[in-house]
Amino acid sequence: MTQDIYPIYHNSYGIAFQWKRDISRNNFNKIQLVFRNTGFYLTVEDIESFANNIKNAKQCGDCKCCGDTISGNNILLRTPSDKIDLAVDKKELGLIEDLIEGTLFQIKLDDYLNGLCNN
Numbered sequence: 001m002t003q004d005i006y007p008i009y010h011n012s013y014g015i016a017f018q019w020k021r022d023i024s025r026n027n028f029n030k031i032q033l034v035f036r037n038t039g040f041y042l043t044v045e046d047i048e049s050f051a052n053n054i055k056n057a058k059q060c061g062d063c064k065c066c067g068d069t070i071s072g073n074n075i076l077l078r079t080p081s082d083k084i085d086l087a088v089d090k091k092e093l094g095l096i097e098d099l100i101e102g103t104l105f106q107i108k109l110d111d112y113l114n115g116l117c118n119n
Contacts, residue, residue, distance in 0.1 A: 005032075009102040013095035016103035031107075035099060036086070046080035047104055053078040054097045057088075 005017040014035025022030060031047065033040045042050070057077045074087040077096070088096065 009099065009106045011095060011098050011102065013092070014099045016099060016106075031103065033099065033103070035096060036092070038086075040079065040081070042080055044104075044107060047100060047107075049080050051097075051100045051104060053080075054093065054100060057093060058097070 004020055006020055008016040008018065008031065010016065014033065016031055016033050018031055029043050030041050031044070033042060033047070040046075040050075054077065057075050060075060073089050075090070075093060077086045077088050077093060079086060
């Protein structure tokens with residue numbers, strides 16, 4: 001499978017990549033995020049929205065005062081899909097945050113470097 005993808009970022013919890021078939025069709029808009037046996041096929045804007053959802057979930061997890069916490073130590077993490085939320089603990093939330101932030105950093109770095117090379 002690794003020959004079919006262009007890896008963007010990974011950590012011990014998941015991976016972000018683009019399918020080479022999409023790149024060959026000049027479809028750079030979608031990025032596949034896979035973690036927790038779940039795959040999300042997202043735009044950069046979706047990933048940025050997900051990053052904001054993580055920040056909000058971290059705040060709720062710290063104060064335990066809003067309705068976005070569920071039983072035990074789990075926090076309800078909203079995903080970019082309005083039909084899917086995830087119940088995660090603080091450790092998982094941190095790993096997902098690293099995956100999302102690392103992915104955004106790498107995308108922005110690649111865009112910056114490509115802009116320098118094209119000028």
